Amino acid sequence: xxQQLAWYVGGPVLGLCVVALRWLLNERLGATGAxxxxxxxxxxxxxxxxxxxxxxxxxxxxxxxxGIFGSGLDGYGWLTETFTGGARWVVVPVLVxxxxxxxxxxxxxxxxxSGNGLSGNAVLSPASLxxxxxxxxxxxxxxxxxxxxx
Amino acid sequence: VRRLAALAVGFVFGLTLxxxxxxxxxxxRDGLLFKDFYLFGFFLSALVTAFVGLRLLKVLRxxxxxxxxxxxxxxxxPERRHVVGSLLFGTGWAVADACPGPIAAQLGxxxxxxxxxxxGLVFGVWLFLRRAGTVAA
Numbered sequence: 001x002x003q004q005l006a007w008y009v010g011g012p013v014l015g016l017c018v019v020a021l022r023w024l025l026n027e028r029l030g031a032t033g034a035x036x037x038x039x040x041x042x043x044x045x046x047x048x049x050x051x052x053x054x055x056x057x058x059x060x061x062x063x064x065x066x067g068i069f070g071s072g073l074d075g076y077g078w079l080t081e082t083f084t085g086g087a088r089w090v091v092v093p094v095l096v097x098x099x100x101x102x103x104x105x106x107x108x109x110x111x112x113x114s115g116n117g118l119s120g121n122a123v124l125s126p127a128s129l130x131x132x133x134x135x136x137x138x139x140x141x142x143x144x145x146x147x148x149x150x
Numbered sequence: 151v152r153r154l155a156a157l158a159v160g161f162v163f164g165l166t167l168x169x170x171x172x173x174x175x176x177x178x179r180d181g182l183l184f185k186d187f188y189l190f191g192f193f194l195s196a197l198v199t200a201f202v203g204l205r206l207l208k209v210l211r212x213x214x215x216x217x218x219x220x221x222x223x224x225x226x227x228p229e230r231r232h233v234v235g236s237l238l239f240g241t242g243w244a245v246a247d248a249c250p251g252p253i254a255a256q257l258g259x260x261x262x263x264x265x266x267x268x269x270g271l272v273f274g275v276w277l278f279l280r281r282a283g284t285v286a287a
Binding site: 003004005007008010011012013014015016017018019020021022023024025026027028029031032034035036038039040042043044049050051052054055056057058059060061062063064065066067070072073076077078079080091092093094095096097098099100101102103104105106107108109110112113114116117118119120121122123124125126127128129130131132134135136137138139140141142143144146147 | 152153154155156157158159160161162163164165166167168169170171173174175176177178179182183184187188191192193194195196197198199200201203204207212214215216217219220221222223224225226227228229231232233234235236237238239240241242243244245246247248249250251253254255256257258259260261263266267268269270271272273274275276277278279284285286
């Protein structure tokens with residue numbers, strides 16, 4: 001990463017996004033809800049994109065702008081380092097399954113890193129504190145397990 | 151205007167996630183392996199900022215600028231689903247080294263592999279909505 005923002009700059013800006021959405025619209029910022037609105041829209045033609053769906057479009061646009069000015073990725077982390085050559089295709093099904101766990105799990109838990117981790121914890125919602133402790137603990141354990149196996 | 155406001159917040163969110171390297175699987179992974187403080191510094195400073203900002207809105211009895219309603223939220227009591235869902239989510243997060251916000255930003259950046267993660271994410275969300283009866287088959 002060549003142009004990484006210092007964490008003490010990026011973090012507060014991210015926190016202000018949570019405050020801004022609350023102050024402007026009295027809504028909880030959450031990326032899972034944003035995806036969910038888009039999926040609802042795609043599955044049932046009657047549903048309109050609401051503010052959640054527009055938040056998703058904003059996220060995509062933010063990525064596009066960074067993609068133009070920022071540095072791209074070289075490979076994809078431990079996955080492309082582990083599955084090389086003829087085994088490279090394995091990365092795709094692994095990511096699809098991981099993505100499905102992320103989407104389904106976040107919906108069951110009522111939020112992801114932004115919805116529960118930031119927005120929910122910032123208002124000290126007990127469910128979000130439990131969810132965040134669980135997913136951080138799980139992710140750390142799984143990361144160390146992957147590290148041990150690869 | 152409301153949608154534009156959400157779009158603007160999403161844009162800043164997506165740009166900041168990208169610029170902070172949250173869309174780079176190595177940054178995520180090094181954070182989760184405690185090799186690099188960045189992830190936790192980033193997350194905790196975001197959380198503290200959001201906490202202070204939302205407290206201020208509450209103390210000032212702010213009204214939402216675009217809707218006029220008083221700013222308010224409700225606390226949710228923990229249930230089994232919060233633990234079960236987060237176990238699944240945390241596993242997927244550690245394998246893909248990306249969560250829903252960064253996955254959207256990765257797609258925008260044109261990261262090839264994120265198409266697979268996003269496809270899985272959409273399927274997972276759809277499966278939940280289908281089982282909950284929100285969307286038809």
